[in-house]
Amino acid sequence: MEKGKIIFLNGVTSSGKTSIVEAMQSYTEPFFYVVANDLFENTIGDKHLQTDYWKYLSEAIIMMYHTAKLFSDHGKHVLIDGILVERPELQPHYEQVQEIFAGYPLDIVEVHCPLDLCRKRNVERGDRGEEQSDEQYKIMAKNIHYSYSVDTSLNTPEECANKIIKHYFHS
Numbered sequence: 001m002e003k004g005k006i007i008f009l010n011g012v013t014s015s016g017k018t019s020i021v022e023a024m025q026s027y028t029e030p031f032f033y034v035v036a037n038d039l040f041e042n043t044i045g046d047k048h049l050q051t052d053y054w055k056y057l058s059e060a061i062i063m064m065y066h067t068a069k070l071f072s073d074h075g076k077h078v079l080i081d082g083i084l085v086e087r088p089e090l091q092p093h094y095e096q097v098q099e100i101f102a103g104y105p106l107d108i109v110e111v112h113c114p115l116d117l118c119r120k121r122n123v124e125r126g127d128r129g130e131e132q133s134d135e136q137y138k139i140m141a142k143n144i145h146y147s148y149s150v151d152t153s154l155n156t157p158e159e160c161a162n163k164i165i166k167h168y169f170h171s
Helices: 017-025 037-041 046-073 093-100 115-125 132-139 157-169
Strands: 006-010 032-036 077-082 106-112 148-151
Touching: 006 017, 006 046, 017 032, 017 077, 017 157, 032 037, 032 046, 037 046, 037 077, 046 077, 046 093, 106 157, 115 132, 148 157
Parallel strands: 006 077, 006 106, 032 077, 106 148
Antiparallel strands: none
16 A cells, blocks of 8 residues: 655744644645644643643654654544654654654645744733743754745745645645
8 A cells, every 4th residue: 555645844932833734724636634732732831831741842842753654654634733853752852853754755835934923922812921932943943945935924824735736735
């Protein structure tokens, strides 16, 4: 069985990843399953997150990657809604991702949005700190090999989703 494509949408909070995921999931063909940092964070009890947030989240993120591989093994396309941050608990995060997905059809898409717009979106959302995107940007992995990039300050989530699908499925 042919492995399903794995598309990792990488960007800071409020860059537009989840909105792009929702737009991509509205397509009938290709069909996508989704794994996301936020979903896997919800597998951890609040007590443990409060005790050692990054220890437990890091373990859950690694399990998320293995879950994405499982979908791919079954011929299913999967989107990863995440961020490659270099925290001591995950380092070297980007290299780990490359090792975990060796032999898999993984593509990493940069979801770009200027930090000033992310700050504005964070305030509008009300569930993020205004500076959270800036903080994540500072610890984001460097020298990531992106196979594609979209800018959510220039395109709607639907336009970004369309560009990604055209790039990977109709080129």
